[in-house]
Amino acid sequence: MNIAVVGLSHQTAPVEVREKLSIPSAQVADAIAHLSGSPTIQEVSILSTCNRLEIHIVASETESGIRDVMRFLSEHSGISLECLRPHLFVLLQQDAVTHLMRVSAGLDSLVLGEGQILAQVKHALSLGQQHKGVGRVLNRLLKDSIKAGKRVRTETNLGTGAVSISSAAAELALMKVESFDDCHIAILGAGKMARLLVQHLISKRASNITLLNRTLERADELAAQFGDIQIKTGTLESMLETVVSADVVFTCTSAVEPILHRDNLAPLCQQGSQIMVFDIAVPRNVHSNINEIDSVFAFNVDDLKAVVAQNQESRRQMAREAELLLDEEVEEFMDWLRSLDTVPTISSLRSKVETIRTQELEKAMSRLGSEFSEKHRGVVEALTRGIVNKILHDPMTQLRAQRDMDARDNAMETLKVLFNLETAAREEASSRQ
Numbered sequence: 001m002n003i004a005v006v007g008l009s010h011q012t013a014p015v016e017v018r019e020k021l022s023i024p025s026a027q028v029a030d031a032i033a034h035l036s037g038s039p040t041i042q043e044v045s046i047l048s049t050c051n052r053l054e055i056h057i058v059a060s061e062t063e064s065g066i067r068d069v070m071r072f073l074s075e076h077s078g079i080s081l082e083c084l085r086p087h088l089f090v091l092l093q094q095d096a097v098t099h100l101m102r103v104s105a106g107l108d109s110l111v112l113g114e115g116q117i118l119a120q121v122k123h124a125l126s127l128g129q130q131h132k133g134v135g136r137v138l139n140r141l142l143k144d145s146i147k148a149g150k151r152v153r154t155e156t157n158l159g160t161g162a163v164s165i166s167s168a169a170a171e172l173a174l175m176k177v178e179s180f181d182d183c184h185i186a187i188l189g190a191g192k193m194a195r196l197l198v199q200h201l202i203s204k205r206a207s208n209i210t211l212l213n214r215t216l217e218r219a220d221e222l223a224a225q226f227g228d229i230q231i232k233t234g235t236l237e238s239m240l241e242t243v244v245s246a247d248v249v250f251t252c253t254s255a256v257e258p259i260l261h262r263d264n265l266a267p268l269c270q271q272g273s274q275i276m277v278f279d280i281a282v283p284r285n286v287h288s289n290i291n292e293i294d295s296v297f298a299f300n301v302d303d304l305k306a307v308v309a310q311n312q313e314s315r316r317q318m319a320r321e322a323e324l325l326l327d328e329e330v331e332e333f334m335d336w337l338r339s340l341d342t343v344p345t346i347s348s349l350r351s352k353v354e355t356i357r358t359q360e361l362e363k364a365m366s367r368l369g370s371e372f373s374e375k376h377r378g379v380v381e382a383l384t385r386g387i388v389n390k391i392l393h394d395p396m397t398q399l400r401a402q403r404d405m406d407a408r409d410n411a412m413e414t415l416k417v418l419f420n421l422e423t424a425a426r427e428e429a430s431s432r433q
Contacts (some may be wrong), residue, residue, distance in 0.1 A: 001138050001338060002062040004107035005048075005096040006088060007054030007068045010110045013087035015302050019283035020077040021408050023048040024254075025127060028149060031076070032133040038068040043135040043141060045128035048299060050282035051110050058137045066090055083386065097141060097333055101326050104149035106158065108306060111168055112315045113158040116192075118149045137340075141333060148329035158318040166196035166252075168304040169280045170204060173248050175307070176297075177274050178300045180206035186246035187211050188239060189253035190222045193280060197250055198226055208248075210246065212236050214253070249277045261287035269295045282404065335401070338408070345412045346396050348421040353392060357384050372418070 007020060023031050035044045035055065043058035043379065055073070059065025070088065074081045091099050093115050099108070106113040106120045125142040128134035134142065177183055180278055185206055187194050190213035201209065210232040213219035223231035236259070243249050243265065253259065260277065269275070277298040279286035292300045359386055365377060395415075402408035416422055 001337060002059045002065070003093055003096045003137065003141070003337075004055055004059060004062055004066055004069075005056050005058070005091045005099055006073070007052060007065055008087045008089065009052035009108065010053075010302070011108075012089055014301055015282060015284060017077075017079070017084075017087050018051070018053065020079060021053045021054060022050075022283055023072060023076070024124070026255075028127045029131045031072070032042075032128070032131045033406065035069065036070055038065060040064040041068060042135045043138045045124050045138050046133075047121060047124040049117065050280070052103075054100075054103070056096070056138055056141070058135065062092060074191050092333055094330065097337075098326065098330050100141060100145045101148040101329055102323075104145040105152040105322055105326060106149070107152075107319055107322060107326075110301070111164060112319060114164050115153070116164050116196075118146065118153070121146055137337070140306060140336065144329060144333045148326055151329065152322040152325055156318050158315060158322050164192050164193075164196050164200075165280050165301060167200045169250060169278045170197060170200040170331065172299065172304060172307045173250075173276060173278055174204055174205065178246060180204055180248075182208075183247040184208045184210070184245065186249045188236065188243075188244045188249070188251045188259070188285065189281070189357065190218045191211060193252040194250075195222055195225065195258060197252065197280075198222070198231070202226060202229060210242055212235065212239055212242055243275065243277075244270065244273075246275060249275060251277065251279045252281045253285050255281070256283050256286055258287035259285050260290055262289040265290060265296065266293045269293055271295070273319055293294045339401075345415055345421065346399065349396075349415055349419055350392060352419055352421060353388055355379045357388050360384075 006016065010018070013021075021035060023046055025048075027046075031046055032044055035041055035057070038059075040059045041057050045056045047054040047181070053073075055069050057065050057069060070081060073079075073088070074084055077084065090103045100121075103107045106115065106119055109117055125134065125139070125146070128138060128142070135251065151379040172402040174180065180201065183206065185201060185208060187197060187209065190211060194211070194213075198209065198211070205230050209229070211223055212234050212238055213222075214231060216235050219235070223233050232325070236253070240258065243260065251260065260279075273295055275296050277286055277290065278297060279298065279300045282298060282301060285302070286298055288298075290296050296346055361381065364380070365372065399408065399411055399415075402411060
């Protein structure tokens with residue numbers, strides 16, 4: 001079972017590359033189907049967020065599987081492999097397992113310990129199950145990663161006060177304007193990031209907020225969740241008028257192309273006024289040429305690193321505690337993964353012993369004659385089955401638990417020779433044909 005992770009993140013690629021690799025939920029089914037068509041890829045799951053894209057695979061041939069993933073990423077993004085490779089990371093086996101658990105725990109996030117990523121890993125598992133991408137190994141790995149992420153958040157203080165991208169954006173905006181008391185704040189989008197953004201802005205005393213969305217109903221629903229202040233709502237049809245009248249603008253819509261750029265905003269900007277624009281969407285909602293407008297100052301998710309750096313030091317000790325917990329979770333998963341190698345040998349041994357048991361039971365029952373009641377037969381059946389299970393229990397348990405791969409392989413070879421399991425397997429296969 002060869003596990004591999006191929007991907008890129010805020011640590012390896014700038015936002016202009018990440019946005020081209022993004023795979024929205026609606027496209028995951030096609031992506032999984034495409035990758036599953038590879039002759040060497042047995043399982044696949046996709047984790048796509050604003051700060052990372054990762055494709056997890058189980059492959060019969062590691063190098064071939066990784067090449068197929070890289071070709072897919074190149075075709076999907078329109079970026080040549082030559083240009084894409086420097087931004088990609090590839091992790092194998094235990095390194096891949098450790099990475100996914102660190103991601104789930106928030107240890108690999110732009111904002112150390114942020115909580116949104118755990119829900120995103122759950123979503124990746126759900127999509128993988130829904131579209132028949134994950135099998136036995138990735139299903140277990142993703143579930144164990146989610147469990148590890150929950151454990152870190154409940155057994156350490158890493159999640160306490162951990163901020164999301166939305167919170168970091170609010171902090172950066174406050175650094176630029178000093179106070180939200182007299183600020184008119186516009187938010188474009190009404191999804192999960194917008195909800196978190198409103199929550200953090202209110203906690204920082206923002207009270208003059210306008211929320212625009214493609215549909216007014218969604219904007220009204222979000223505004224209604226915050227009854228303490230009056231949030232004005234509208235649709236994106238009034239976007240430009242709202243933006244130029246605001247002091248601070250946050251964009252977090254699901255648009256795949258920039259909705260704000262120099263050409264549509266510059267004609268409306270008033271001389272002497274300033275607008276701070278914080279684009280926390282991936283793909284970006286704001287074109288880079290907006291900075292050519294003198295009165296507009298634009299920031300994107302990569303600019304949040306300055307805010308994150310202020311919080312990083314205080315969380316490093318908590319991160320070290322989390323790493324120790326993750327070591328335990330990784331070892332537990334690797335023990336399970338290694339135990340899969342023993343399954344064929346254990347199955348062959350149990351099958352052979354069960355065949356012997358049933359044959360000998362039938363001989364005994366034929367000698368006892370027809371007068372031997374079914375009730376008594378059931379007792380004898382349970383007795384022989386119990387004896388077999390107790391005899392096999394210790395060797396099977398020890399074989400599964402063996403961490404030394406050489407010792408485990410030697411033990412399996414010994415069992416095959418002592419019980420003549422390969423001959424038994426061939427005979428069983430012949431009988432099925």
